[in-house]
Amino acid sequence: MTRYSDCHHVLSDVDGFASDWRRAGHEAPPTAALSMQELDPPDHTPVRRLFTTAFRDQDLDAIGDLAVHDATAAFERLADAPSFDFTAEVARPVALNAVCRLLGVEPPPVAAFAEQSDALVRGMDAGLLPEVLEPAMAARARINELMVEWFTATRTPGLLTQVLDRAGTAGITEDAVWNNVRVLFLAGFSTTVGAAANAALALIEHPDALNGLRDPALSNSGVDELLRYDGPVQGTTRACVETTKIEDVTVRRGDLVLTLFGSANRDPDQFAAPNELLLDRRPNRHLSLGWGPHACSGAILARTVIGALVQGLLAAPARPRLAGPPVRVPRATLRYPDLLPVTFRTAETER
Known part of the structure; x- marks a missing residue:
């Protein structure tokens, strides 16, 4: 499905198109898995x-403020770097x-965890590239070991502690949690x-848009437009529960x-004007983070971090620009620049 109306229909019709493929006759792991x-x-x-x-019970404002602090500190540290x-x-x-x-x-060490996360993301393309499986x-095994460390660690306030404490009352097993x-x-x-890397690239390529985000009235709509313009997740799959038609195509x-x-x-x-970056685009019911009951569970966090990075870039010592071409590892599921060379130096400074 490439058209918005068709994609929106499939994502919204939970009865007709299943995330749980067992409902459409496919084999799948047990529910608990x-x-x-x-x-x-x-x-x-x-x-x-x-x-x-x-x-919703977490202090998302505080998480956002700390993300702004992290981004601002990173830009200050990198202000004089050639790239x-x-x-x-x-x-x-x-x-x-x-x-x-x-x-x-x-948090685990960033570089090691990013390598593990990327290997898992690439594993989603195993149907196209069997060697990534x-x-x-x-x-996955190494990340499971990290989960075990969290299980044995002293509990601190946060989402993990809350869901573990309330899972029994909700009738959800600890394994499922x-x-x-x-x-x-x-x-x-x-x-x-x-989402953050795509947003940064879009703002570097559209410097007027970055400056436009100084207007607080555009903060929310601007973040959503950055997500629409170049969203990270490229798609998702549903299984047809009962034979039907989408337009004139029979889906069995x-x-x-x-x-x-x-x-x-x-x-x-x-x-x-779908190919333009319009910060005041309203309404903007994009599908970058999915739609319906299966919308991306990390959507709130993605919006929070993009907003924090925008604030950090606005407070940066100079306007960012590309220091070289972005590099992308071919992936079917997740799209973003794996290498995004940036500098705060002006072209005149480098001469």
């Missing part, structure tokens, strides 16, 4: 409610600190890094339907 992104109501509902409530990799030196540490503060856990499974925490942790990190029970977010977000039937 599935995350909320792989479950449908009624199994999905209590898990989503538990985590959504815990999300630096925005993805590695800014987006990843800021995102990792933010998601760990949300959960209430100690083994590294993904090894990374840990499985969903792992997914939330990884999605919160990888989606936020991708068990067929897999791939909704392409990047394409939908540039559909001119939904977005006027």
Whole structure:
């Protein structure tokens, strides 16, 4: 599905298009082994409610303020550098600190965790590149070891403690909690890094837009437009529950339907001037973080960190510019520059 209306229809129709592929006749792990992104109501509902409530109970303003502090400190430290990799030196540490503060856990070393996270993300493309599956499974095992360390550590306030404390009352097993925490942790990190790197590149390529974000009235709509313009997640798949038609195409029970977010977000039937970055675009019902009950669980965090990085860039010692071409590792699922060379030096300074 490439058109906005078709993608929106599939994502909204939970009865007709399943995240839990067992409903469409596919084999899948037992319910306890599935995350909320792989479950449908009624199994999905209590898990989503538990985590959504815990999300809202965290001090997101404080997490955002600390993310602004982290970004600002990074830009001050890198102000005189001939160039630096925005993805590695800014987006990843800021995102990792933010998601760990949300959960209430100690952050692991950034570089090592980013390598493991990237291996897992690339593992989603194993159907196209079988060679990425083994590294993904090894990374999953190492991240599971990190989860065990969190389990044995002294509990501190945060989302993890809250969902563990309330899971029993909600009828959710501890194993299910840990499985969903792992997914939330990884999605919160990888989606936020991708969104932040894409936003930084868009603002560097559109300096007037960065300056326009000094207007507080554009802060929320500006973040959403950055997400629409170049969203990190490229799509998701649903399984057709009962044979149906989308327009004049017959979709049979068990067929897999791939909704392409990047394409939908540039559909001119939904977005006027879709290839332009318009900070005051309203309404802006983009699909960059999904839609409906299975919208990305890290959406709030992604918006918080993008807003923090925008504030950090506005307070930076100079306007950022590219110090070299961005480099992207080919991936089907997640799109962002793996290497984003940036400098605060002016062209005149380098002569």
